[in-house]
Amino acid sequence: MQVPLCDLTAQYLEAKEEIDTAFHEAAMKSAFIGGEPVKKFETELASSFGLKHAVGVSNCTAALSIVLKSLALQPGDEVITTVHTAAPTAEAITLAGGRIVFCDIEEATFQIDPKAVEAAITPRTRALLPVHLYGLSVRLRELLAIAEKHHLILIEDCAQAQGTLYDGKPVGTYGAAGCLSFFPSKNLGAFGDGGAVVTDNDEIARFVRMYSNHGRQSKFDHTIQGANERLDALQAAIMLPKLRRLAQWNERRRQAAEWYRQRLADVEEVRLPQPIPECTPTWHLYVIRTEGRDALAKFLKDKGVGTGLHYPMPLNLQPAFASLNKPAGSFPVAEWVTQQEILSLPMYPHLREEQVDHVCAQIREYIVSMIRQKRIVKP
Ligand SMILES: Cc1ncc(COP(=O)(O)O)c(C=O)c1O
Incomplete structure (x- = not known):
C-alpha cells in the first residue's frame, strides 16, 4: 500500500x-x-x-x-x-x-x-x-x-x-x-x-x-x-x-489524528503531538517524536509511506540567518527535536483509515525490530 x-x-x-x-x-x-x-x-x-x-x-x-x-x-x-x-x-x-x-x-x-x-x-x-x-x-x-x-x-x-x-x-x-x-x-x-x-x-x-x-x-x-x-x-x-469545504476537510484531519492517537498512544517509543487544552487543532501536519527518526523515515519509505521533516533544523542554524550570531546551542529544545526526533506522518483530509492502519503497523514493526537489534547489541 x-x-x-x-x-x-x-x-x-x-x-x-x-x-x-x-x-x-x-x-x-x-x-x-x-x-x-x-x-x-x-x-x-x-x-x-x-x-x-x-x-x-x-x-x-x-x-x-x-x-x-x-x-x-x-x-x-x-x-x-x-x-x-x-x-x-x-x-x-x-x-x-x-x-x-x-x-x-x-x-x-x-x-x-x-x-x-x-x-x-x-x-x-x-x-x-x-x-x-x-x-x-x-x-x-x-x-x-x-x-x-x-x-x-x-x-x-x-x-x-x-x-x-x-x-x-x-x-x-x-x-x-x-x-x-x-x-x-x-x-x-x-x-x-x-x-x-x-x-x-x-x-x-x-x-x-x-x-x-x-x-x-x-x-x-x-x-x-x-x-x-x-x-x-x-x-x-x-x-x-x-x-467552502475547509471546515469539513479540517474535521477529517481531526479524525485522522484520532486514528493515529488510537493506534500509537501505547507505543512508548513514539511521542504524539500534544495540543494545549484551549486548542482545537487542524493538523496541518501530524508530527511525532521518536529516537532515531531518520532510520524510521527510511524504513517507512521502503514500505511505501511518505514522511517529511518540518523542519530539519531551526532557523538559527541556517546560513541565511548566520548574521544573527546564534550558534548551535542557543536554542537547545528546537535544535534537539528538529535534528534528532521529529517526523511528519501522512496527513490530509482524504487519508483513509486503512492507510493510517498501514502507517501505524509499519511504525510498530520498526519499533519491535529496533528493540530487538538493541537487545542483540547490548545483551
Ligand atoms: C509558518 C509559515 N509561515 C509563513 C509561510 C510562508 O508562506 P508562503 O509560502 O505562502 O509565502 C509558510 C509557508 O511555508 C509557513 O509554513
Missing part, C-alpha cells in the same frame, strides 16, 4: 466540477487581476473568521511583511518570533526593516515558549510574531498578556493553522492581524501561491490593500511606493469551492 505524505489530487477530484467551471469562467472573461472572484473570496474568507477584513495577497511571506511594514519599523526595531518555523516568517521581519529575535520552543507543544519571549524583550522590541505551527495553537493568553504589558503589537502567523481554534475562536482573530498562506499543500491551498491578511483593524487592511497593489488607492493614484503582491483572480476563483 502507498501512503503519500499529502494527496492534493484527491482534493482536486472532490471539487473538480466547481474548480473546472471557475477556471473556464475566468478564461472566458479574460479577467485575471482583481474583480469579482477576489472580492467574493475575500468576503467569504473574512466571514469565516468573523472579522471585518480579509485582503488577498500573493503569498503569506507578503502578508507577513506588509503587515509588519504597516508598523513603520525603524532600523534596530526588534520583532520576536520562534526559531522553529519556515524561513519566510523570519524573512518577513527583515523585508519590513526589522531585526529578527528568535526564541526557543516548548518541548511538549513545539510552539514558541512564552517564558523565552518575555526574556527576549528589550527596549527595541516592537512586535511579537508567534507561529501556530502544524495547525496547533500557541499559548495565546500568555503571549497577549506579554504584548499588553510591554505595549507590543502581536501578529499571528496562521500559515499552517487556518481554522484552528483557541478557546473556540479562530486563531488569527486574537492579534492585530492574522496572516494566511494558500501554498498548495496548506489546509486551504491554491494552484500556486496565494495568501491573505485577516483583521478587524481598518488601518492595517487599508495599508495591505494599498501596498500590495503598487501603493495605489485607485488606478492612477499612487499614495506610497508599494509592490505587486496581489492575489490572482484565478487563484481566488479556484479556492472558493475549497474554502
Whole structure:
C-alpha cells in the first residue's frame, strides 16, 4: 500500500466540477487581476473568521511583511518570533526593516515558549510574531498578556493553522492581524501561491490593500511606493469551492489524528503531538517524536509511506540567518527535536483509515525490530 505524505489530487477530484467551471469562467472573461472572484473570496474568507477584513495577497511571506511594514519599523526595531518555523516568517521581519529575535520552543507543544519571549524583550522590541505551527495553537493568553504589558503589537502567523481554534475562536482573530498562506499543500491551498491578511483593524487592511497593489488607492493614484503582491483572480476563483469545504476537510484531519492517537498512544517509543487544552487543532501536519527518526523515515519509505521533516533544523542554524550570531546551542529544545526526533506522518483530509492502519503497523514493526537489534547489541 502507498501512503503519500499529502494527496492534493484527491482534493482536486472532490471539487473538480466547481474548480473546472471557475477556471473556464475566468478564461472566458479574460479577467485575471482583481474583480469579482477576489472580492467574493475575500468576503467569504473574512466571514469565516468573523472579522471585518480579509485582503488577498500573493503569498503569506507578503502578508507577513506588509503587515509588519504597516508598523513603520525603524532600523534596530526588534520583532520576536520562534526559531522553529519556515524561513519566510523570519524573512518577513527583515523585508519590513526589522531585526529578527528568535526564541526557543516548548518541548511538549513545539510552539514558541512564552517564558523565552518575555526574556527576549528589550527596549527595541516592537512586535511579537508567534507561529501556530502544524495547525496547533500557541499559548495565546500568555503571549497577549506579554504584548499588553510591554505595549507590543502581536501578529499571528496562521500559515499552517487556518481554522484552528483557541478557546473556540479562530486563531488569527486574537492579534492585530492574522496572516494566511494558500501554498498548495496548506489546509486551504491554491494552484500556486496565494495568501491573505485577516483583521478587524481598518488601518492595517487599508495599508495591505494599498501596498500590495503598487501603493495605489485607485488606478492612477499612487499614495506610497508599494509592490505587486496581489492575489490572482484565478487563484481566488479556484479556492472558493475549497474554502467552502475547509471546515469539513479540517474535521477529517481531526479524525485522522484520532486514528493515529488510537493506534500509537501505547507505543512508548513514539511521542504524539500534544495540543494545549484551549486548542482545537487542524493538523496541518501530524508530527511525532521518536529516537532515531531518520532510520524510521527510511524504513517507512521502503514500505511505501511518505514522511517529511518540518523542519530539519531551526532557523538559527541556517546560513541565511548566520548574521544573527546564534550558534548551535542557543536554542537547545528546537535544535534537539528538529535534528534528532521529529517526523511528519501522512496527513490530509482524504487519508483513509486503512492507510493510517498501514502507517501505524509499519511504525510498530520498526519499533519491535529496533528493540530487538538493541537487545542483540547490548545483551
Ligand atoms: C509558518 C509559515 N509561515 C509563513 C509561510 C510562508 O508562506 P508562503 O509560502 O505562502 O509565502 C509558510 C509557508 O511555508 C509557513 O509554513
